[in-house]
Amino acid sequence: MSFSKFKSEFRVRPDDIDMFQHVHNSKYFDYVLAARYEQMERFYGMPMEEFMKQGYGWVVKTAYVDYKRPLTMGDEFIVETGVETLNEKGCRVKFSITIKKTGKTACDGWFDYALISLETGRSMLVTAEMIAKYSI
Amino acid sequence: MSFSKFKSEFRVRPDDIDMFQHVHNSKYFDYVLAARYEQMERFYGMPMEEFMKQGYGWVVKTAYVDYKRPLTMGDEFIVETGVETLNEKGCRVKFSITIKKTGKTACDGWFDYALISLETGRSMLVTAEMIAKYSI
Amino acid sequence: MSFSKFKSEFRVRPDDIDMFQHVHNSKYFDYVLAARYEQMERFYGMPMEEFMKQGYGWVVKTAYVDYKRPLTMGDEFIVETGVETLNEKGCRVKFSITIKKTGKTACDGWFDYALISLETGRSMLVTAEMIAKYSI
Amino acid sequence: MSFSKFKSEFRVRPDDIDMFQHVHNSKYFDYVLAARYEQMERFYGMPMEEFMKQGYGWVVKTAYVDYKRPLTMGDEFIVETGVETLNEKGCRVKFSITIKKTGKTACDGWFDYALISLETGRSMLVTAEMIAKYSI
Numbered sequence: 001m002s003f004s005k006f007k008s009e010f011r012v013r014p015d016d017i018d019m020f021q022h023v024h025n026s027k028y029f030d031y032v033l034a035a036r037y038e039q040m041e042r043f044y045g046m047p048m049e050e051f052m053k054q055g056y057g058w059v060v061k062t063a064y065v066d067y068k069r070p071l072t073m074g075d076e077f078i079v080e081t082g083v084e085t086l087n088e089k090g091c092r093v094k095f096s097i098t099i100k101k102t103g104k105t106a107c108d109g110w111f112d113y114a115l116i117s118l119e120t121g122r123s124m125l126v127t128a129e130m131i132a133k134y135s136i
Numbered sequence: 137m138s139f140s141k142f143k144s145e146f147r148v149r150p151d152d153i154d155m156f157q158h159v160h161n162s163k164y165f166d167y168v169l170a171a172r173y174e175q176m177e178r179f180y181g182m183p184m185e186e187f188m189k190q191g192y193g194w195v196v197k198t199a200y201v202d203y204k205r206p207l208t209m210g211d212e213f214i215v216e217t218g219v220e221t222l223n224e225k226g227c228r229v230k231f232s233i234t235i236k237k238t239g240k241t242a243c244d245g246w247f248d249y250a251l252i253s254l255e256t257g258r259s260m261l262v263t264a265e266m267i268a269k270y271s272i
Numbered sequence: 273m274s275f276s277k278f279k280s281e282f283r284v285r286p287d288d289i290d291m292f293q294h295v296h297n298s299k300y301f302d303y304v305l306a307a308r309y310e311q312m313e314r315f316y317g318m319p320m321e322e323f324m325k326q327g328y329g330w331v332v333k334t335a336y337v338d339y340k341r342p343l344t345m346g347d348e349f350i351v352e353t354g355v356e357t358l359n360e361k362g363c364r365v366k367f368s369i370t371i372k373k374t375g376k377t378a379c380d381g382w383f384d385y386a387l388i389s390l391e392t393g394r395s396m397l398v399t400a401e402m403i404a405k406y407s408i
Numbered sequence: 409m410s411f412s413k414f415k416s417e418f419r420v421r422p423d424d425i426d427m428f429q430h431v432h433n434s435k436y437f438d439y440v441l442a443a444r445y446e447q448m449e450r451f452y453g454m455p456m457e458e459f460m461k462q463g464y465g466w467v468v469k470t471a472y473v474d475y476k477r478p479l480t481m482g483d484e485f486i487v488e489t490g491v492e493t494l495n496e497k498g499c500r501v502k503f504s505i506t507i508k509k510t511g512k513t514a515c516d517g518w519f520d521y522a523l524i525s526l527e528t529g530r531s532m533l534v535t536a537e538m539i540a541k542y543s544i
Contacts, residue, residue, distance in 0.1 A: 301434035
């Protein structure tokens, strides 16, 4: 089975810039998160707010990021993400961030996500309904 | 050759907490960074400021983080880091973050760092002097 | 003399949300900063990068923010800013942040900015050329 | 009636530094917040977690910050805060941040806080019990 990929476009905020005049490395995490939230809402029809209303949250279990070239002040960039694997234990989402003006990759990598109960903080099985909504 | 490991102790700041009442996942990057800076100054005798004065910066090339259990509001934690490999191309630093009150691991992983010229932003070879200072 | 007002539109990023499920209060500072940078580039013809190339930076001297209602996850919002006073000592910029879907004010206030030398960190006089470019 | 002042000590984290090599101006908000949380726990005997368990949160209504000189990388600093006024509508907290190595003021100012219900997000009256605990 293969899953769709989706794109979101953002711009670097001045508060993302660090002492080296580059986007601070931990901010790329936040860019992927922002893309994923937007895409959950626009493309999957089940936004994070819906998970939270049902008492669930998605948290990162493992992260891998390969930095290739930095984003700098004012850069526009495209975050492409797509599910790579998805089952009741969780999902792996691959991503790449592309600098708009050059078409070059700023970084790429993947995140493994697990579903948690907001009440207990414990891992939960991903339901068949969730898997169906995200198998596009 | 084996390298020393060093420990730094910090406390979660309220602005690190996210909508799930946990430390936001990108903040663990910043905790490792904070530990590394402190340890560069205290243990290696060549702090980041010294690299910057000489026109150099250290940037993350690749990051791998395995999240085990979240830090929450007010938690004290210990960041242990140590060089795993070091040569003129850069270094790999392993880390683990331990929750002080339970002794359990919040997350662990590694970062590959490269040296850059602050003027050009390009990768530079790590000098013999730097390798000597960090080979403890 | 009266100065023009300009608008920029943004969207809340998930990493802006705090433990109360609202945009964290310090992030509104960053939203005004982002609007101001964009407007310096688009409307004044002298972006922050140009100041920095000439060896200058703008820093906040005094800030006043009146919070009225919170922005929450996924909200789109409009930041309107305008110079209120401008002379060789610096400028006061008024701002308001409006929630797009309701048209209600999230917060408003003002910032006093001073020009600094990036080399010394000291305050500098705003030049006649800068005053001319920003007197629109 | 006059209220006690309390001090907390922190150190600048590398991720607090911005493109001007100074602590980013919105971070001072977070430093005051961190001090206040620590002091609520240590000195007032009613930490933020206790308010949250009872269904309450404290949010900033108005903020005023006067920046005098920047904190920079590695600086240790002292945040002194104290209640200035306190009644059922909320409280005003004054603060000052002092650079430890010079004894000079980095910034000072005040925050007006209001109590909210975490469930509705609406303002709540501060209870007599809360006022008693914070009237020290």
